[in-house]
């Protein structure tokens with residue numbers, strides 16, 4: 001399978017190249033040349049497979065430059081760190097199905113992709129005798145999942161910036177208590193946006209990036225999307241059996257458009273009608289909801305909510321969808337993205353009918369999040385995290401009679417104890433991995449959010465080639 005850029009200038013990258021490159025040199029995102037179609041007989045035969053076996057069947061259709069046994073081993077290793085035997089268990093609550101994606105090492109769904117990406121990076125670097133210095137900024141979940149994905153790897157060092165004292169204590173401890181030498185936690189003064197802007201500036205220095213083999217772990221990496229396609233396929237197989245129904249709908253709490261884009265790829269891949277609807281759920285940072293409902297993709301101010309991992313305006317994976325929406329015309333995509341970078345808005349009314357065939361959308365308020373968490377606890381004794389609650393609320397608004405609805409549960413409620421305690425009257429039970437963090441020694445450098453200070457630090461601690 002070859003990969004091409006949404007902006008048209010690179011058209012024949014291998015999977016390995018796509019993974020190591022992240023962003024294409026023309027500023028576009030990488031996509032497979034074609035999405036493979038699975039026929040119904042093959043799809044139904046997958047019912048018997050374990051999660052890891054299914055992951056191999058799905059991923060191997062997009063990867064042709066890693067030998068079968070190596071890929072199987074990479075996948076098995078990646079999901080062996082999950083604490084639930086099913087990897088992604090489905091819980092049936094009333095007329096909704098909750099797909100629990102939070103049984104990995106950092107208790108958020110990002111582990112599903114980043115455990116795999118960590119193993120994949122190590123494999124490719126061993127094969128090609130390379131090394132990598134990963135740099136990223138986090139508002140909480142991504143940083144810890146990335147650190148847990150690459151800690152202890154000899155050919156990788158990871159530098160993660162977080163805004164000093166502006167992430168939750170749990171999130172901070174999940175990163176700073178990792179003792180491996182290749183992990184560098186940097187708390188910068190300022191906000192997440194300041195940290196993110198510094199990282200972007202450092203990456204834009206092409207010379208510095210090349211000299212230090214800088215790599216990124218953010219959600220534009222195709223391997224992350226691919227790993228997420230698997231659990232959509234898994235849910236279709238298992239819910240369809242449970243409900244004796246072929247079509248399944250999904251509701252997805254969304255920030256960067258990554259997770260729901262994986263659902264869009266799954267829909268293209270599976271037999272016609274397997275996925276009937278994709279509900280895009282946002283919090284009050286509603287740019288994507290406005291896009292789906294009105295064709296209005298215009299930046300607003302980022303507001304802080306109880307679902308911080310979705311406090312995003314410009315969605316980094318949006319361009320991938322735009323590519324399909326614009327009939328795979330890279331010139332149109334490039335023009336639209338350049339216009340967006342200048343004006344901060346795109347009006348796409350002409351495409352509205354097409355967009356509405358692909359997605360439904362709702363924005364969920366803070367009061368609705370609280371009410372939903374409270375109600376599910378009262379009715380089912382089930383505790384939703386605030387991100388999952390956004391998706392559940394949207395699912396209730398878009399459910400079709402007779403079609404099963406799967407809500408993606410993206411984080412364990414114990415990661416967001418304050419909101420959960422407010423809604424259910426008691427703090428969530430701490431799972432063992434979080435309880436153990438209490439009292440562990442932690443390491444973190446506190447620094448000014450200055451590009452000079454940061455580059456000097458990276459320069460002196462980066463892994464150098466042999």
Ligand SMILES: *Cc1c(COP(=O)(O)O)cnc(C)c1O
Pocket residue numbers: 108109110141142219253254255256257258259260309310387410411
């Ligand atoms: C990252 C994240 C999301 C949003 O995922 P996207 O891929 O950005 O759409 C939702 N919930 C949680 C808990 C997250 O960490």
